[in-house]
Amino acid sequence: MGSNLALNIAASGFPLVVQNRTHARTEEFLADAGPLEDKLAGAETPNQLVAALQPPRAIILMVPAGAPVDQQIAALAPLLSPGDMIIDAGNADFNDTRRRATELAEAGLVHVGMGVSGGAEGARHGPSIMVGTTPEAWQAIRPMVNAIAARFRGDPCADRLGGDGAGHFVKTVHNGIEYADMQLIAEVWGLLRDGNGAAPAEAGRLFGEWNKGPLSSYLVEITATVLGTEDPASGRPMVELILDRAGQKGTGRWTLIEALKLGQSATTIEAAVAARAVSAQRELRLEASTRFDAPGDGATPFDEDDLEAALLAAKIMAYAQGFILLAEARRAFDWDMKLSRVAEIWRAGCIIRSALLDGMAEALSGKGPAHDNLLLAPSFAKMVGRTVPALRRVVCQAATQGLPVPALSAALGYFDGIRQARGTADLIQAQRDFFGEHGFERIDRDGQHHGPW
Numbered sequence: 261m262g263s264n265l266a267l268n269i270a271a272s273g274f275p276l277v278v279q280n281r282t283h284a285r286t287e288e289f290l291a292d293a294g295p296l297e298d299k300l301a302g303a304e305t306p307n308q309l310v311a312a313l314q315p316p317r318a319i320i321l322m323v324p325a326g327a328p329v330d331q332q333i334a335a336l337a338p339l340l341s342p343g344d345m346i347i348d349a350g351n352a353d354f355n356d357t358r359r360r361a362t363e364l365a366e367a368g369l370v371h372v373g374m375g376v377s378g379g380a381e382g383a384r385h386g387p388s389i390m391v392g393t394t395p396e397a398w399q400a401i402r403p404m405v406n407a408i409a410a411r412f413r414g415d416p417c418a419d420r421l422g423g424d425g426a427g428h429f430v431k432t433v434h435n436g437i438e439y440a441d442m443q444l445i446a447e448v449w450g451l452l453r454d455g456n457g458a459a460p461a462e463a464g465r466l467f468g469e470w471n472k473g474p475l476s477s478y479l480v481e482i483t484a485t486v487l488g489t490e491d492p493a494s495g496r497p498m499v500e501l502i503l504d505r506a507g508q509k510g511t512g513r514w515t516l517i518e519a520l521k522l523g524q525s526a527t528t529i530e531a532a533v534a535a536r537a538v539s540a541q542r543e544l545r546l547e548a549s550t551r552f553d554a555p556g557d558g559a560t561p562f563d564e565d566d567l568e569a570a571l572l573a574a575k576i577m578a579y580a581q582g583f584i585l586l587a588e589a590r591r592a593f594d595w596d597m598k599l600s601r602v603a604e605i606w607r608a609g610c611i612i613r614s615a616l617l618d619g620m621a622e623a624l625s626g627k628g629p630a631h632d633n634l635l636l637a638p639s640f641a642k643m644v645g646r647t648v649p650a651l652r653r654v655v656c657q658a659a660t661q662g663l664p665v666p667a668l669s670a671a672l673g674y675f676d677g678i679r680q681a682r683g684t685a686d687l688i689q690a691q692r693d694f695f696g697e698h699g700f701e702r703i704d705r706d707g708q709h710h711g712p713w
């Protein structure tokens with residue numbers, strides 16, 4: 261990511277000095293820079309790097325989250341001058357970013373938390389960039405950031421979304437939505453494979469068709485390509501040869517932790533993170549598969565139009581939960597973040613870019629809580645009303661056939677929860693009062709009350 265970002269910056273006309281822990285990699289990188297070599301210089305140590313730059317300096321870190329970032333900051337900070345800037349362009353827990361911003365400010369230095377999405381290709385040719393820092397620091401780095409970012413109809417997919425940890429928070433939620441989106445697609449692939457007996461190439465063609473409609477997105481597009489790809493050695497579909505054990509680096513988990521701390525529901529994302537955990541427990545799955553029979557009702561194939569609509573409905577729920585979480589974080593941390601701007605800068609460059617985001621930017625552009633909830637925006641309410649019946653049919657059929665659809669089910673559960681005017685928390689409150697004397701509100705009188713238990 262770091263080398264691709266450096267090449268992007270150089271190609272955009274900004275000279276830079278690069279330094280890496282293993283210097284041999286810096287040498288390799290510079291040797292391969294080709295026509296961009298004029299814009300690039302190498303340094304062997306943090307001291308050399310700082311000495312090669314004129315104040316006010318801007319130093320971009322692109323290393324794994326956690327201790328490596330703290331180690332780099334500890335090595336650089338004593339060498340820097342007041343007003344110099346450290347930009348953490350990796351993924352970071354936004355709590356760390358907030359701490360680092362405070363610590364560096366005390367030393368007269370500026371911290372920028374900059375979430376970058378788009379994978380290696382995006383980093384090289386135009387990622388989506390989510391920045392958290394002071395307005396002054398943003399003004400200083402804005403020309404460079406805008407120049408390297410992806411563009412959607414000419415508009416750079418980059419912006420400052422608030423102070424300190426705002427950029428890394430938005431990037432974390434972006435990744436949480438990415439987890440959900442990928443899991444929903446994988447569940448539909450499972451229904452096609454195990455419910456309909458579709459071969460990968462056949463399923464890939466269907467995803468390719470769906471990519472021409474409202475589901476049009478980077479993830480659906482690459483799904484079509486991946487499912488249609490064969491292993492060159494064996495000629496078998498590549499996906500059939502890949503072990504079904506998913507990795508994760510933490511951003512999905514961070515999204516959930518912050519959602520829970522902020523009292524928000526992120527159940528579609530939670531289902532996706534948990535499904536990766538279950539996927540990793542392969543020994544357990546192998547053992548359980550020999551002990552419990554499938555329900556055996558596998559005769560009815562899933563309707564392909566229903567699957568497309570179900571995927572669309574569930575995807576909207578995942579985005580809706582993500583945006584509500586952002587709205588709550590904006591309130592809790594006093595960030596001047598516009599949700600519509602977040603949707604705008606996700607329209608190109610990032611992994612969750614999709615045709616829906618333009619409409620989301622429009623739907624989220626109003627003021628007030630109702631406009632923070634996609635499901636209440638007329639255009640999305642209409643889309644959800646049209647597609648939820650299919651989601652319901654798909655989830656029911658999957659349950660009957662014993663096919664796992666945790667994220668599709670979570671999306672449906674969330675929808676049914678929010679559209680129920682009278683919920684079942686009356687009983688929860690009664691139980692809490694019964695065993696813990698927690699009290700409850702009544703519908704017919706003000707104040708706190710206890711039951712006659």
Ligand SMILES: NC(=O)c1ccc[n+]([C@@H]2O[C@H](COP(=O)([O-])OP(=O)(O)OC[C@H]3O[C@@H](n4cnc5c(N)ncnc54)[C@H](OP(=O)(O)O)[C@@H]3O)[C@@H](O)[C@H]2O)c1
Nearest residue numbers: 261262280281282285322323324325328350351376379380
């Ligand atoms: N990969 C993606 O698609 C992607 C997308 C968005 C964001 N990110 C984020 O970008 C950051 C970098 O990811 P990556 O995929 O480029 O990782 P990577 O390929 O593992 O590269 C890690 C880099 O960090 C250096 N490094 C590792 N530990 C270090 C330490 N303790 N001190 C100093 N340098 C250290 C490595 O140096 P050596 O060469 O010496 O090992 C290498 O240059 C991460 O925060 C990641 O979450 C990645």
